[in-house]
Amino acid sequence: MLKKIQNHLNKNFSDLEDKRLLLAVSGGIDSMVLLNLCKKLSFEIAVAHCNFQLRGKESDADENFVIEKATELQIPFFIQKFDTEEFANENKLSIQLAARKLRYDWFNKVLENENYDFLLTAHHLDDQIETFLINLARGTGLDGLIGIPAQNNTIIRPMLTISREEIENYAKENKILWREDASNASDKYVRNKIRHRVVPILKELNPSFLNSFQDTLEHLEEANTLVEDASKWVFEKVVTTKEDIIQIDCKLLLTYTNYKSYLYQWLKRYGFTAWNDIYELIQAQSGKQIFSNTHLLLKDRNFLILSPKIISAEEVxxxxxxxxxxxxxxxxxxxxxxxxxxxxxxxxxxxxxxxxxxxxxxxxxxxxxxxxxxxxxxxxxxxxxxxxxxxxxxxxxxxxxxxxxxxxxxxxxxxxxxxxxxxxxxxxxxxxxx
Structure with missing residues:
Protein backbone atom coordinates (compact mmCIF):
# COMPACT_ATOMS: atom_id res chain seq x y z
CA MET A 1 0.00 0.00 0.00
CA LEU A 2 2.95 2.31 0.62
CA LYS A 3 3.93 1.98 -3.03
CA LYS A 4 0.34 2.62 -4.13
CA ILE A 5 0.18 5.82 -2.08
CA GLN A 6 3.61 6.91 -3.30
CA ASN A 7 2.63 6.42 -6.96
CA HIS A 8 -0.63 8.28 -6.38
CA LEU A 9 1.16 11.22 -4.76
CA ASN A 10 3.89 11.32 -7.43
CA LYS A 11 1.23 11.42 -10.14
CA ASN A 12 -1.13 13.97 -8.58
CA PHE A 13 0.82 15.85 -5.88
CA SER A 14 4.44 15.69 -6.99
CA ASP A 15 5.57 18.78 -5.08
CA LEU A 16 4.64 17.63 -1.56
CA GLU A 17 8.21 16.59 -0.76
CA ASP A 18 9.19 20.24 -0.38
CA LYS A 19 6.09 21.26 1.59
CA ARG A 20 5.26 21.50 5.28
CA LEU A 21 2.29 19.22 5.93
CA LEU A 22 -0.24 19.26 8.76
CA LEU A 23 -1.94 15.89 9.38
CA ALA A 24 -5.45 15.70 10.86
CA VAL A 25 -5.04 12.83 13.33
CA SER A 26 -7.96 11.62 15.43
CA GLY A 27 -6.20 8.53 16.77
CA GLY A 28 -8.42 6.20 14.74
CA ILE A 29 -7.08 3.57 12.36
CA ASP A 30 -7.36 5.72 9.20
CA SER A 31 -5.40 8.71 10.52
CA MET A 32 -2.80 6.53 12.29
CA VAL A 33 -2.11 4.72 9.00
CA LEU A 34 -1.81 8.10 7.24
CA LEU A 35 0.67 9.22 9.91
CA ASN A 36 2.71 6.04 9.43
CA LEU A 37 2.75 6.42 5.63
CA CYS A 38 3.81 10.09 5.72
CA LYS A 39 6.56 9.28 8.21
CA LYS A 40 7.90 6.50 5.95
CA LEU A 41 7.78 8.87 2.96
CA SER A 42 9.94 11.32 4.94
CA PHE A 43 7.57 14.24 4.58
CA GLU A 44 7.94 17.25 6.89
CA ILE A 45 4.84 16.75 9.03
CA ALA A 46 3.05 17.89 12.16
CA VAL A 47 -0.06 16.50 13.86
CA ALA A 48 -3.29 18.37 14.58
CA HIS A 49 -5.83 16.76 16.92
CA CYS A 50 -9.31 17.99 17.92
CA ASN A 51 -10.83 16.98 21.25
CA PHE A 52 -14.56 17.61 20.84
CA GLN A 53 -15.26 16.52 24.46
CA LEU A 54 -18.27 14.47 23.37
CA ARG A 55 -17.24 11.12 24.91
CA GLY A 56 -15.90 12.19 28.30
CA LYS A 57 -12.81 10.23 29.38
CA GLU A 58 -12.65 8.48 26.01
CA SER A 59 -12.10 11.82 24.23
CA ASP A 60 -9.32 12.71 26.65
CA ALA A 61 -7.77 9.27 26.17
CA ASP A 62 -7.74 9.83 22.38
CA GLU A 63 -5.97 13.14 22.93
CA ASN A 64 -3.34 11.58 25.21
CA PHE A 65 -2.78 8.74 22.74
CA VAL A 66 -2.09 11.18 19.87
CA ILE A 67 0.25 13.28 22.04
CA GLU A 68 2.20 10.18 23.11
CA LYS A 69 2.54 8.96 19.52
CA ALA A 70 3.65 12.35 18.18
CA THR A 71 6.16 12.64 21.02
CA GLU A 72 7.49 9.15 20.31
CA LEU A 73 7.94 10.01 16.62
CA GLN A 74 9.40 13.43 17.51
CA ILE A 75 6.76 15.21 15.45
CA PRO A 76 5.34 18.66 16.36
CA PHE A 77 1.72 18.49 17.47
CA PHE A 78 -1.18 20.89 18.01
CA ILE A 79 -4.13 20.07 20.27
CA GLN A 80 -7.42 21.93 20.59
CA LYS A 81 -10.34 21.27 22.95
CA PHE A 82 -13.85 22.33 21.90
CA ASP A 83 -17.12 22.66 23.79
CA THR A 84 -18.91 21.19 20.81
CA GLU A 85 -22.35 20.84 22.37
CA GLU A 86 -22.44 24.47 23.48
CA PHE A 87 -21.28 25.65 20.04
CA ALA A 88 -23.93 23.49 18.35
CA ASN A 89 -26.70 24.88 20.57
CA GLU A 90 -25.60 28.50 20.15
CA ASN A 91 -25.44 28.17 16.36
CA LYS A 92 -28.43 25.83 15.97
CA LEU A 93 -26.33 23.14 14.29
CA SER A 94 -26.27 19.37 14.56
CA ILE A 95 -23.34 17.96 16.55
CA GLN A 96 -21.79 16.63 13.33
CA LEU A 97 -22.00 19.98 11.51
CA ALA A 98 -20.76 21.86 14.56
CA ALA A 99 -17.74 19.56 14.90
CA ARG A 100 -16.97 19.89 11.19
CA LYS A 101 -17.04 23.69 11.31
CA LEU A 102 -14.97 23.85 14.50
CA ARG A 103 -12.24 21.54 13.24
CA TYR A 104 -11.83 23.04 9.78
CA ASP A 105 -11.85 26.61 11.10
CA TRP A 106 -9.13 25.60 13.56
CA PHE A 107 -7.13 23.64 10.96
CA ASN A 108 -7.08 26.69 8.70
CA LYS A 109 -5.92 28.86 11.59
CA VAL A 110 -3.04 26.49 12.37
CA LEU A 111 -2.06 26.33 8.69
CA GLU A 112 -1.86 30.11 8.56
CA ASN A 113 -0.31 30.82 11.95
CA GLU A 114 2.29 28.05 11.81
CA ASN A 115 3.11 28.39 8.09
CA TYR A 116 2.11 24.91 6.96
CA ASP A 117 1.33 24.49 3.26
CA PHE A 118 -1.34 21.78 3.25
CA LEU A 119 -3.65 19.86 5.53
CA LEU A 120 -3.78 16.10 4.89
CA THR A 121 -6.82 14.07 5.97
CA ALA A 122 -7.33 10.30 5.99
CA HIS A 123 -10.54 10.07 3.95
CA HIS A 124 -10.51 6.85 1.93
CA LEU A 125 -12.45 5.01 -0.78
CA ASP A 126 -15.16 3.69 1.55
CA ASP A 127 -15.76 7.27 2.75
CA GLN A 128 -16.30 8.18 -0.91
CA ILE A 129 -18.91 5.44 -1.30
CA GLU A 130 -20.75 6.48 1.86
CA THR A 131 -20.76 10.16 0.84
CA PHE A 132 -22.04 9.23 -2.63
CA LEU A 133 -24.92 7.19 -1.17
CA ILE A 134 -25.82 9.83 1.43
CA ASN A 135 -26.02 12.52 -1.26
CA LEU A 136 -27.92 10.20 -3.59
CA ALA A 137 -30.48 9.44 -0.88
CA ARG A 138 -30.98 13.13 -0.07
CA GLY A 139 -31.08 14.26 -3.70
CA THR A 140 -28.20 16.04 -5.37
CA GLY A 141 -26.72 17.26 -8.62
CA LEU A 142 -23.77 15.83 -10.49
CA ASP A 143 -21.27 17.57 -8.21
CA GLY A 144 -22.81 15.84 -5.16
CA LEU A 145 -22.37 12.42 -6.76
CA ILE A 146 -18.69 13.04 -7.42
CA GLY A 147 -18.21 13.00 -3.67
CA ILE A 148 -15.11 14.08 -1.79
CA PRO A 149 -12.51 15.92 -3.91
CA ALA A 150 -8.89 14.76 -3.74
CA GLN A 151 -7.90 18.38 -3.19
CA ASN A 152 -9.86 21.38 -2.06
CA ASN A 153 -7.61 24.45 -1.85
CA THR A 154 -5.17 23.65 0.98
CA ILE A 155 -6.81 20.32 1.93
CA ILE A 156 -5.40 17.16 0.34
CA ARG A 157 -6.87 13.67 0.74
CA PRO A 158 -4.16 11.26 -0.44
CA MET A 159 -5.96 8.01 0.53
CA LEU A 160 -9.14 8.29 -1.56
CA THR A 161 -8.05 5.38 -3.78
CA ILE A 162 -7.43 3.12 -0.74
CA SER A 163 -10.19 0.92 0.71
CA ARG A 164 -10.97 0.41 4.38
CA GLU A 165 -9.96 -3.24 4.03
CA GLU A 166 -6.53 -2.24 2.66
CA ILE A 167 -6.07 0.18 5.55
CA GLU A 168 -6.96 -2.50 8.11
CA ASN A 169 -4.59 -5.01 6.51
CA TYR A 170 -1.75 -2.45 6.43
CA ALA A 171 -2.31 -1.55 10.08
CA LYS A 172 -2.12 -5.22 11.13
CA GLU A 173 0.93 -5.97 8.98
CA ASN A 174 2.81 -2.96 10.36
CA LYS A 175 1.60 -3.42 13.95
CA ILE A 176 0.09 0.10 14.03
CA LEU A 177 -1.83 0.93 17.20
CA TRP A 178 -5.00 3.00 17.08
CA ARG A 179 -7.96 4.06 19.20
CA GLU A 180 -11.40 2.67 18.44
CA ASP A 181 -14.30 5.16 18.59
CA ALA A 182 -17.26 3.31 20.11
CA SER A 183 -19.69 5.55 18.21
CA ASN A 184 -18.52 3.94 14.95
CA ALA A 185 -20.37 0.78 15.93
CA SER A 186 -23.67 2.61 16.48
CA ASP A 187 -26.29 3.01 13.76
CA LYS A 188 -27.45 6.29 15.27
CA TYR A 189 -25.87 8.25 12.40
CA VAL A 190 -26.86 7.97 8.73
CA ARG A 191 -23.28 7.33 7.63
CA ASN A 192 -22.99 4.35 9.99
CA LYS A 193 -26.28 2.88 8.76
CA ILE A 194 -25.00 3.01 5.18
CA ARG A 195 -21.61 1.59 6.24
CA HIS A 196 -23.08 -1.32 8.17
CA ARG A 197 -26.24 -2.13 6.24
CA VAL A 198 -26.05 -0.88 2.65
CA VAL A 199 -22.43 -1.16 1.50
CA PRO A 200 -22.06 -4.85 2.56
CA ILE A 201 -25.05 -5.74 0.37
CA LEU A 202 -23.56 -3.88 -2.61
CA LYS A 203 -20.26 -5.71 -2.12
CA GLU A 204 -22.15 -8.99 -1.89
CA LEU A 205 -24.01 -8.28 -5.13
CA ASN A 206 -20.80 -7.31 -6.90
CA PRO A 207 -17.50 -8.60 -5.45
CA SER A 208 -15.72 -6.02 -7.65
CA PHE A 209 -17.90 -3.19 -6.37
CA LEU A 210 -15.00 -1.02 -5.18
CA ASN A 211 -13.28 -1.12 -8.57
CA SER A 212 -16.58 -0.51 -10.37
CA PHE A 213 -17.31 2.43 -8.09
CA GLN A 214 -13.92 3.99 -8.82
CA ASP A 215 -14.60 3.68 -12.57
CA THR A 216 -18.02 5.28 -12.08
CA LEU A 217 -16.47 8.19 -10.17
CA GLU A 218 -13.99 8.79 -12.99
CA HIS A 219 -16.83 8.85 -15.54
CA LEU A 220 -18.81 11.27 -13.38
CA GLU A 221 -15.81 13.57 -13.02
CA GLU A 222 -15.30 13.58 -16.79
CA ALA A 223 -18.99 14.35 -17.32
CA ASN A 224 -18.78 17.15 -14.77
CA THR A 225 -15.86 18.66 -16.68
CA LEU A 226 -18.02 18.72 -19.83
CA VAL A 227 -20.83 20.40 -17.88
CA GLU A 228 -18.46 23.05 -16.51
CA ASP A 229 -17.03 23.76 -19.97
CA ALA A 230 -20.50 24.15 -21.48
CA SER A 231 -21.61 26.29 -18.54
CA LYS A 232 -18.68 28.68 -19.00
CA TRP A 233 -19.30 28.92 -22.75
CA VAL A 234 -23.00 29.81 -22.33
CA PHE A 235 -22.18 32.17 -19.44
CA GLU A 236 -20.04 34.26 -21.78
CA LYS A 237 -22.94 34.45 -24.26
CA VAL A 238 -25.79 35.51 -21.97
CA VAL A 239 -24.27 37.05 -18.83
CA THR A 240 -22.65 40.41 -18.14
CA THR A 241 -20.84 41.23 -14.91
CA LYS A 242 -20.03 44.54 -13.27
CA GLU A 243 -18.23 44.56 -9.93
CA ASP A 244 -20.38 42.33 -7.70
CA ILE A 245 -23.46 42.37 -9.97
CA ILE A 246 -24.33 39.56 -12.40
CA GLN A 247 -26.94 40.25 -15.09
CA ILE A 248 -28.49 37.31 -16.99
CA ASP A 249 -30.28 37.97 -20.28
CA CYS A 250 -33.47 35.87 -20.02
CA LYS A 251 -34.31 36.00 -23.75
CA LEU A 252 -30.88 34.71 -24.71
CA LEU A 253 -30.87 32.11 -21.95
CA LEU A 254 -34.21 30.68 -23.09
CA THR A 255 -32.71 29.90 -26.51
CA TYR A 256 -30.79 27.08 -24.78
CA THR A 257 -32.75 23.88 -24.14
CA ASN A 258 -31.00 23.14 -20.86
CA TYR A 259 -31.29 26.66 -19.45
CA LYS A 260 -32.29 25.32 -16.00
CA SER A 261 -29.03 23.38 -15.75
CA TYR A 262 -27.02 26.48 -16.59
CA LEU A 263 -28.85 28.53 -13.97
CA TYR A 264 -28.12 25.85 -11.38
CA GLN A 265 -24.42 25.79 -12.28
CA TRP A 266 -24.13 29.58 -12.03
CA LEU A 267 -26.19 30.16 -8.89
CA LYS A 268 -25.52 27.14 -6.66
CA ARG A 269 -22.48 28.77 -5.05
CA TYR A 270 -24.63 31.66 -3.74
CA GLY A 271 -26.69 29.55 -1.32
CA PHE A 272 -29.99 29.35 -3.21
CA THR A 273 -32.20 26.31 -2.58
CA ALA A 274 -35.65 27.16 -4.05
CA TRP A 275 -34.71 26.01 -7.55
CA ASN A 276 -38.25 25.68 -8.94
CA ASP A 277 -38.95 29.28 -7.91
CA ILE A 278 -35.73 30.38 -9.60
CA TYR A 279 -36.59 28.58 -12.84
CA GLU A 280 -40.07 30.21 -12.81
CA LEU A 281 -38.44 33.61 -12.23
CA ILE A 282 -37.20 33.54 -15.83
CA GLN A 283 -40.72 34.25 -17.11
CA ALA A 284 -42.10 36.04 -14.05
CA GLN A 285 -43.16 39.67 -14.02
CA SER A 286 -40.65 42.40 -13.31
CA GLY A 287 -39.98 43.05 -9.63
CA LYS A 288 -40.20 39.50 -8.28
CA GLN A 289 -37.29 38.59 -5.97
CA ILE A 290 -35.76 35.47 -4.45
CA PHE A 291 -33.30 35.56 -1.54
CA SER A 292 -30.54 33.32 -0.25
CA ASN A 293 -28.77 34.04 3.04
CA THR A 294 -26.28 36.27 1.24
CA HIS A 295 -27.73 37.25 -2.14
CA LEU A 296 -30.73 38.63 -3.97
CA LEU A 297 -31.95 37.40 -7.37
CA LEU A 298 -34.24 39.97 -9.00
CA LYS A 299 -36.32 39.85 -12.18
CA ASP A 300 -35.95 43.25 -13.85
CA ARG A 301 -37.59 43.49 -17.28
CA ASN A 302 -35.78 40.95 -19.48
CA PHE A 303 -33.00 40.25 -17.01
CA LEU A 304 -32.24 38.29 -13.87
CA ILE A 305 -29.95 40.38 -11.67
CA LEU A 306 -27.87 38.78 -8.94
CA SER A 307 -26.36 40.95 -6.25
CA PRO A 308 -25.27 40.74 -2.61
CA LYS A 309 -28.23 41.11 -0.27
CA ILE A 310 -29.11 44.75 0.17
CA ILE A 311 -29.35 46.44 3.56
CA SER A 312 -32.93 47.10 4.65
CA ALA A 313 -34.45 50.26 3.16
CA GLU A 314 -35.50 51.30 6.67
CA GLU A 315 -31.97 51.26 8.07
CA VAL A 316 -30.42 54.70 8.67
Missing part, protein backbone atom coordinates in the same frame (compact mmCIF):
# COMPACT_ATOMS: atom_id res chain seq x y z
CA UNK A 317 -26.80 55.60 9.49
CA UNK A 318 -25.97 58.88 11.22
CA UNK A 319 -23.03 61.25 10.72
CA UNK A 320 -22.43 63.75 13.48
CA UNK A 321 -20.54 67.05 13.21
CA UNK A 322 -17.22 65.58 14.37
CA UNK A 323 -17.26 62.53 12.10
CA UNK A 324 -14.25 62.41 9.78
CA UNK A 325 -15.07 59.17 8.00
CA UNK A 326 -17.64 56.41 7.74
CA UNK A 327 -16.64 52.90 6.63
CA UNK A 328 -20.04 51.23 6.49
CA UNK A 329 -22.32 50.99 4.59
CA UNK A 330 -20.22 53.24 2.34
CA UNK A 331 -16.68 54.54 2.63
CA UNK A 332 -17.31 58.27 3.03
CA UNK A 333 -14.79 60.90 4.17
CA UNK A 334 -15.60 64.41 5.44
CA UNK A 335 -13.16 67.27 5.99
CA UNK A 336 -13.01 71.05 6.26
CA UNK A 337 -11.39 72.83 3.32
CA UNK A 338 -10.68 76.36 2.10
CA UNK A 339 -10.89 75.59 -1.59
CA UNK A 340 -13.75 74.58 -3.83
CA UNK A 341 -12.44 72.34 -6.57
CA UNK A 342 -14.36 71.09 -9.57
CA UNK A 343 -16.95 68.66 -8.15
CA UNK A 344 -17.17 65.10 -9.50
CA UNK A 345 -19.63 62.26 -9.05
CA UNK A 346 -17.65 61.16 -6.01
CA UNK A 347 -16.87 64.55 -4.41
CA UNK A 348 -19.08 67.46 -3.41
CA UNK A 349 -18.37 70.72 -1.57
CA UNK A 350 -21.19 71.95 0.66
CA UNK A 351 -21.90 74.89 2.93
CA UNK A 352 -21.66 73.45 6.43
CA UNK A 353 -23.80 76.23 7.91
CA UNK A 354 -26.75 75.00 5.80
CA UNK A 355 -26.53 71.49 7.25
CA UNK A 356 -28.41 70.20 10.27
CA UNK A 357 -26.46 67.50 12.12
CA UNK A 358 -26.50 64.61 12.45
CA UNK A 359 -26.67 63.95 8.75
CA UNK A 360 -28.42 60.77 7.67
CA UNK A 361 -27.31 58.09 5.24
CA UNK A 362 -30.42 56.29 4.06
CA UNK A 363 -32.31 54.79 1.12
CA UNK A 364 -35.18 56.37 -0.83
CA UNK A 365 -38.66 56.83 0.54
CA UNK A 366 -41.98 58.01 -0.79
CA UNK A 367 -42.17 61.76 -1.47
CA UNK A 368 -38.42 62.40 -1.71
CA UNK A 369 -37.44 65.36 -3.89
CA UNK A 370 -34.41 67.61 -4.39
CA UNK A 371 -33.09 70.58 -6.36
CA UNK A 372 -30.62 69.00 -8.84
CA UNK A 373 -27.40 70.91 -9.43
CA UNK A 374 -27.20 72.25 -12.97
CA UNK A 375 -31.00 72.26 -13.39
CA UNK A 376 -33.90 74.60 -12.70
CA UNK A 377 -36.41 73.95 -9.93
CA UNK A 378 -37.03 70.84 -7.91
CA UNK A 379 -37.50 67.27 -9.02
CA UNK A 380 -39.05 64.19 -7.49
CA UNK A 381 -36.51 61.50 -6.78
CA UNK A 382 -38.73 58.95 -8.53
CA UNK A 383 -38.70 61.10 -11.69
CA UNK A 384 -34.92 61.46 -11.48
CA UNK A 385 -34.53 57.67 -11.24
CA UNK A 386 -36.81 57.22 -14.25
CA UNK A 387 -34.97 59.80 -16.35
CA UNK A 388 -31.62 58.24 -15.44
CA UNK A 389 -32.96 54.80 -16.39
CA UNK A 390 -32.38 53.26 -12.98
CA UNK A 391 -33.21 49.56 -12.78
CA UNK A 392 -35.16 48.24 -9.80
CA UNK A 393 -31.91 47.03 -8.32
CA UNK A 394 -30.22 50.41 -8.91
CA UNK A 395 -33.03 52.10 -6.97
CA UNK A 396 -32.68 49.65 -4.08
CA UNK A 397 -28.91 50.14 -3.92
CA UNK A 398 -28.81 53.95 -4.16
CA UNK A 399 -27.77 55.72 -0.96
CA UNK A 400 -28.83 59.27 -0.10
CA UNK A 401 -27.11 61.77 2.16
CA UNK A 402 -29.73 63.90 3.87
CA UNK A 403 -29.87 66.83 6.29
CA UNK A 404 -33.01 67.17 8.38
CA UNK A 405 -34.45 64.56 5.96
CA UNK A 406 -33.75 66.79 2.92
CA UNK A 407 -31.56 65.32 0.18
CA UNK A 408 -28.06 66.80 0.14
CA UNK A 409 -26.55 64.30 -2.26
CA UNK A 410 -27.65 61.31 -4.31
CA UNK A 411 -24.35 59.73 -3.46
CA UNK A 412 -22.08 59.19 -6.42
CA UNK A 413 -24.58 60.84 -8.78
CA UNK A 414 -26.06 64.33 -8.24
CA UNK A 415 -25.98 66.95 -5.45
CA UNK A 416 -28.74 69.29 -4.33
CA UNK A 417 -27.72 72.81 -5.38
CA UNK A 418 -29.27 74.36 -2.26
CA UNK A 419 -26.48 72.93 -0.10
CA UNK A 420 -23.52 73.47 -2.44
CA UNK A 421 -20.75 75.83 -1.36
CA UNK A 422 -19.92 78.92 -3.39
CA UNK A 423 -17.35 81.75 -3.34
CA UNK A 424 -19.12 83.38 -0.38
CA UNK A 425 -19.21 80.25 1.76
CA UNK A 426 -17.20 80.59 4.99
CA UNK A 427 -17.29 76.98 6.21
CA UNK A 428 -16.73 74.59 3.32
CA UNK A 429 -17.20 70.89 3.96
CA UNK A 430 -15.76 68.42 1.46
CA UNK A 431 -17.63 65.11 1.32
CA UNK A 432 -16.04 62.32 -0.67
CA UNK A 433 -17.14 58.82 -1.62
CA UNK A 434 -13.92 56.79 -1.46
Missing amino acids: FFIDKNTKSLKFPLNVALCQTDDILEPTNNVIFVDQEKLVFPLQLRKRKEGDYFYPSGMEGKKKLSKYFKDEKYSLLDKEKQWLLTSNDKIVWIIGKRADKQFLANTKTKNILKIELK
